[in-house]
Amino acid sequence: MSGSNFVDYVKIWFASGKGGAGSAHLRRAKYVPKGGPDGGDGGRGGHVILRANPQMWTLLHLKYQKHIKAEAGENGSANNCTGRQGKDVVVEVPLGTVVKNPDTGEVECELTEPGQEYILMRGGRGGLGNTHFKSPTNQTPRYAQPGEPGEEGWRVLELKVLADVGLVGFPNAGKSTLLATITAAKPEIADYPFTTLVPNLGIVPYRDFQSFVMADIPGIIEGAADGRGLGHRFLRHIERNSVLLFMIPATSESISKEYKILVNELRKYNPELLDKRRLLAVTKCDLLDAQSMQNMHRKIPKDIDYVLISSVAQMNLDVLKDKLWKLINE
Template sequence: MRFADYAKIYVTAGRGGDGSAHFRREKYVPKGGPDGGDGGKGGDVILVGNEQLNTILDLRYRKYVKAGNGENGSKSKSSGAAGEDELLEVPLGTVVFDADTKERLGEITDHEEKLVIAKGGKGGLGNWHFRSSTNQTPQHAQEGKPGEERAVELELKLIADVGLVGFPNAGKSTLLSALSHAKPKIADYPFTTLEPNLGVVKFEDFRSFVMADIPGIIEEAHEGKGLGIQFLRHIERNNVLLFMVSVMTDIKYEYEALLSELRSYRKDLLDKPRILAITKMDLKQGFELEEELHFDDEIPVIPISSATGHGVDELREKLWEYIQHGKEKEET
């Protein structure tokens, strides 16, 4: 299934049913009082989390979504049935906004979690509610209220333990392929990866974590250039950031440029634990860096070659260590 991380849809909740203006009329009760029932509530439009999904592609082909209307009330104070809710299954990590006001309506993070994005209208009251000492035969009943109607934008932010951050051709897809059974498209040209890929990295002792290959960032991506913000948002949901820079580039410059893009997009992204992998070390004689690298943030630096496996096991263990440390901090 093709990955999709954005959809705009128009949702309309159900209208409430009308109350009934009915009077009790039976053989031995020719002039009974009002007994009109209430209208049923309109159905809601509800998002439901599904851990088996990883795309919101289906919603791209379903632009208009409408819940069921409530039924009208009837005699004998019988209330109308509520309208049927419209349930939309979405992947975990889906965030929804009002398309017009940009108000954040909520986020789905757990399996079977529900979020109402359009509320059904209230049913109208039947005429028996309006009887009084001065009006024993009220002739009117309330009409049902219309349901909420709005355009909403859905954004999917990948939930992963580790997010790969780097410029195009840094070797992110190759590493994901080497560490997991994921099979991302790999070629020697920029922007091979046009959509995020997820892979499960497993250890022989049954430990595992989820890694996300996020498409390459370019400078000024935070302004929407290149793939830009379209994929920067996926970094928000990753617990550990693995920066990847090719040994064949100016390592310090590229690392600082990546930090700058994340800082410009959202400063708090730099609060996440991070590791720097120097990739493609098989292109260097003896798999060694020409100089020892030091950075102000004291980030761990691990030279690797996904092609030969050099440094990959060390990197995998360091990632596991950082993931566990992050979880311990969250618990405390």
């Protein structure tokens, strides 16, 4: 999933179809000069419907669509014929898509189940034909209802990546290297910060043909919850992960300090993130000598389980997968 292809935010103007007008027709035939009202109802306007598609990973297909409009319903006609219903527009989106009102910031819906549908803009109802208005005192009504207008407005679609494990850490902590090592994903890897600018997903194979999904989230910096760096653009992806894997290099000056900064950024963004199960992976342990490895446990926070790993040297990666699998299935 390259950076140019991954789109997790679009703003689109949606409009449903207006309802068709009812008919005010009066029946006229060769031998029936006063046949009475026979105007049909108008057809319903088309809905705009969002549908969750588990085969999609990005909102790229909507990036260049600024206006999406459904079809209007047809007017009613003679002989009590109802107008044709306007064609619905079904917009397919990835699992994890959130719909927001850009003016109020209110979340309208979240699509998290395969095939889940949500009527974003409801089509206008068709008007009633004059047949509905005849009565003993008014046997030839010459009026009918107009169709109702459809709904319209701007909506923001945001994607929050769905994954079992989310990688949380500062830039250049080894997250992309780990993902590339234990999955078939091919994220960009380099020895400078902010190589990863969009989330990358990979499937981690496990024992007995089982697997789980891992997401490499762009690196956090101090102040990210306040919008610094990539700010909320990547923090929202962490909300969907079942387990958070904190990754801090063994060469860090203070593992405890970095861990506290990461936890604090998550707390400021959304305190509920701290209720998720956590594991700490101390990366790049192939750079340590034997004595430093023995002393490593003194530098690690006491309130979190940890594993010492090296993606390059394939060190303790099976142990890491075992611990993650246990957390996912608790």
